[in-house]
Amino acid sequence: MWIYEKKLEYPVNIKTPNPKLAMAIISQLGGPDGELGASQRYLSQRYGMPYPKVAGLLTDIGTEELAHLEIVSAIVYQLTRNISIEDIKKSGFEPYYVDHTTGIYPQAASGMPFTAKSFQSKGDSITDLFEDMAAEQKARTTYDNLLRLIDDPDVRDPIKFLREREVVHFQRFGEALGVVQDELDSKNFYAYNPQFDR
C-alpha cells in the first residue's frame, strides 16, 4: 500500500505564471515519456520479477515516480495559477483551457491524453529492464528539451532536479540488468525468459 506524505520531494516555488510553458511541461505529466507512464511501467513490471532485489528496486523507483508526478503537477499548477482570460488568449493556452480550464489533466504537449500505449510490461525481465533504461534516457532527453525552452530560474530548478533523477534511475536499472544477467546462463540470455520458462 501507499501512505501520503504531505510534502513535495523537491520544492516548487514559481512566482510568475506562464501558461504557454505549462503546456510544454505537462508532457512530463501525461506524455509518452512522462512520470505517470514511468510510475505505471515499473509498478506493473515488478509483479513477475523473479529476483527480489530487482522487484524491490522497481517498487522504490515506481514510488519515486509518483512523487515526480506530483512535482510536475505542482509546476503546471503554479504556472497557470490566477491567470486571466487575456493571459490565456495572449499565451495560446486556449486549446487546453477549453477542455480543462486550469485543471491538471495528464496529457502530452501535443494535447494527446495519457495512454498506457506508451509503456510495456512484457513479462520478461531482460526485455523490461532494457525498456526501463531506455525510458529513463527518453525522459532525460525530454527534460533537456524543456530546459532549452525555459528561462525562469524558479522553473528550471525543479526541472533540473527531475532530470538528474532520470540519470540516477538509469544507473540503478543498469545494475539491475546486471543482477538478472548474473543469474542466467550467458549462452542463452535471449533464449530463456526467467519469468516464464521453468
Add this chain to the structure above:
Amino acid sequence: MSDMANLLRNVQTAEFALVEANLFLDMHPADQNALDYFRKYQQIYEKAVEAYTTAYGPLTAMQYTGGRWKWTDGPFPWEQAANA
C-alpha cells in the same frame, strides 16, 4: 523563506539523502559506507520530522498526536505557500 518552509526543507533534504541511498542499497545491500550513510541521515531525518510536525502538524495522518485534526489544513504541498 517562512519558518514552516524552512523546517520542511530540512525534512526534504534529509529524506532525499535517504531516498537516494535507498535505491543504491537496493542494488548494493552489503556496502558498509552506504549503510552507515543511511543510518546517519535516518537520525537527521527523524529530528527534522519531529521539529516540523511539532510546529506545523502531521506529514502523514499516522503522526496525529491528539487535539484538533490538522491533517487537512492547508497549504497543500503543490501550493506556493508551502514552499516559499
